Structures are given as structure tokens and as C-alpha cells.
Amino acid sequence: MHYWQLDVFAERPLTGNGLAVFPDAHALSTATMQRLTQELRQFESIFLLPGDSPGRCRAQIFTAEEELPFAGHPILGAAALLHHLHAPAEHAEWTLQLKAKSVHVITRRHGQGFYAEMDQGQAEFGQRLDNATARAVADAFGLGDDHLDRRYPATVVSTGLPYLLLPVTAAGLAGARQRRLLDPELRACGAAFVFLLDVDNREGRTWDPAGVIEDIATGSAAGPVAAYLVEQGLHARGEAFSLNQGRFLHRPSTLAVCVGAEGRVRVGGHVQLVARADLLVAPAALG
Structure with missing residues (x-):
């Protein structure tokens, strides 16, 4: 299983807010997601699960303490990674289904990274x-x-x-x-x-x-x-x-x-891909 290290709201790598993204976390339990977030020591990690159509996926976001119903920089980072993995075009659109709501994100390539913008709805x-x-x-x-x-x-x-x-x-x-x-x-x-x-x-x-x-x-x-x-x-x-x-x-x-x-609020920023890592422990052994 691969996971990625990204920097969000970052004009260049090693700035902005770090993030761990698991692009295919279907084999992980919620408890394991929490433990992996604690292991990686990021402020937040995001775990993506298959959706019901292309461009859509479910997502779970964790801090070291708890699962969050919604968060910002993990959504932008996850959408940028999805663009990197699945969309050769310059522009793409994504919908992430969270526990609190669905979030629509647009992404575009920008230099060596991406620019991502989400619609957070009305405040x-x-x-x-x-x-x-x-x-x-x-x-x-x-x-x-x-x-x-x-x-x-x-x-x-x-x-x-x-x-x-x-x-x-x-x-x-x-x-x-x-x-x-x-x-x-x-x-x-x-x-x-x-x-x-x-x-x-x-x-x-x-x-x-x-x-x-x-x-x-x-x-x-x-x-x-x-x-x-x-x-x-x-x-x-x-x-x-x-x-x-x-x-x-x-x-x-x-x-x-x-x-x-x-009245709908949009939040965006630049995203940089920093590293890809392999999870060496089998998901079943983490449960």
C-alpha cells in the first residue's frame, strides 16, 4: 500500500502544511486509520475510499486525537493527488464525500505541482x-x-x-x-x-x-x-x-x-507532491 506526503498552501516544496494521503484505504479499518495518523505525526491525514463514479470518492480525515467531520487542507491535497494519479488533463474536478458533507474541488496543474480550490458552501x-x-x-x-x-x-x-x-x-x-x-x-x-x-x-x-x-x-x-x-x-x-x-x-x-x-465560500491554494512511501506492514496485521 502506498501513501503520499504532500505540502498544501505551499508555493514550493517544504513550505505550507504537510499532509499524508492514502489514495486507496479500502483495506484499512477506522481504528487503523487513527493509529496510522498517530504514527505519522501529521496534523491531519486523509484516507480515500472508492466512490460510486469516476471523480467521486469517500474520504475520512483524522488528527492524532480524533476523526474530523470536515477539514480543509486534506481535501485540497487529496484532490491534487487524484489529479496526479488519474487525470492527464490540465484541469479536473472531484467530489469528496465526508461525514459532514460532500465537497466539490477543482484542480489544475501549476508548474511542478497543482492548484486546488474547494467550494465550502455557505457559512x-x-x-x-x-x-x-x-x-x-x-x-x-x-x-x-x-x-x-x-x-x-x-x-x-x-x-x-x-x-x-x-x-x-x-x-x-x-x-x-x-x-x-x-x-x-x-x-x-x-x-x-x-x-x-x-x-x-x-x-x-x-x-x-x-x-x-x-x-x-x-x-x-x-x-x-x-x-x-x-x-x-x-x-x-x-x-x-x-x-x-x-x-x-x-x-x-x-x-x-x-x-x-x-454567499458560497471558496478556499484554494497550491499543492506540492513531496514523496511516495510504501507501507511495509500488511493492513490485516495492523487491525
Whole structure:
């Protein structure tokens, strides 16, 4: 069984967000997928299973802790790999069926790699935090009240995975370190993760729930951020713009976003194929 190492939201190899893709995981159990993700130590891995027609497949996405109903950079990376393996044309289209929803992705060849763009659908706006709750969340990252950007409300937004978007200053973003679990606050507002957002510089940071691993580039957050910025009147519908992430991990990444006239959110980025590896242990032995 082969699996691939890719870099997503990467202008060149060894930048952006790393990803492991298993293009044919039909022989693997869900438990084995989880264990392989833990073994590979990627922020996320994606496992593809045959679909009911060409250009369609099922997909399961894992972090080291859990299976996710939706994620961004694994979908873009998987679609780019499918293009590499199955489509000689310059452009291709794919549909990935996840637990939360189906996602349509377009891909095109770009230099030695690919450019992939997904349609995340319309964003859903959830709870808006009061000042006291926003301060409590900021405190979990070692930030004080002066690090919060009070011009914009802390708000839960989702395009498949709900993020609490917490606007902070540039100094707050640079100095943030998650220092405790946020389970009570996240449960209370219906979010899965916190995304710290420097609105002026269109830059953000997020961590896994335990605060151990910082994500390099988060496609599932880019859609909510794009919708949020449009909602705040900072960008117009139909206007393409970029978000930045990964600078503090020395893996600067660019995430292209656009909220269409009808409100559907598109997120895209460059994908580089880095390596192909062989799984030497038989799948049956991993179960």
C-alpha cells in the first residue's frame, strides 16, 4: 500500500502544511486509520475510499486525537493527488464525500505541482461572545484585555467545522501560546477550535484542542474567516483575497479565499507532491 506526503498552501516544496494521503484505504479499518495518523505525526491525514463514479470518492480525515467531520487542507491535497494519479488533463474536478458533507474541488496543474480550490458552501454564523467570555478565552492563550481587538466581535463561524474566531492585535497574535484546555468554553459556544485572528494583517493561528500542536495552515478555518471579514464589511462578495498563516512556525502559507455573490465560500491554494512511501506492514496485521 502506498501513501503520499504532500505540502498544501505551499508555493514550493517544504513550505505550507504537510499532509499524508492514502489514495486507496479500502483495506484499512477506522481504528487503523487513527493509529496510522498517530504514527505519522501529521496534523491531519486523509484516507480515500472508492466512490460510486469516476471523480467521486469517500474520504475520512483524522488528527492524532480524533476523526474530523470536515477539514480543509486534506481535501485540497487529496484532490491534487487524484489529479496526479488519474487525470492527464490540465484541469479536473472531484467530489469528496465526508461525514459532514460532500465537497466539490477543482484542480489544475501549476508548474511542478497543482492548484486546488474547494467550494465550502455557505457559512453559518453562531454565537457571538460577550466581553467577559472573550477575555477568558484570551487568558487561555496568555493574552490580556489589551491584546483583544475590540473593533470586531468574537464569533463562532462554520463551513463544516465550527471555529471561534477571536480578533486580536498583531502583538497578541505573536505572543499567543495556548496554556490550558478550552473544553468548557468551546462546549458552551458550540465551537470545535479557537482561531486567533489579526484582522488588519489577515493572519491567524490555531492549535489542537490540547494546545500541544499549532496548525500551519487551516483550510477549514479559512472559509469561516473569509465569511467573517465579508460580514464585517472588510471585503466585498466576489472579491478574492488572501489569508496568512504558519509564519510563527517558519512555514509561511498563503490561503486564497473568496465569498461569491450567492454567499458560497471558496478556499484554494497550491499543492506540492513531496514523496511516495510504501507501507511495509500488511493492513490485516495492523487491525
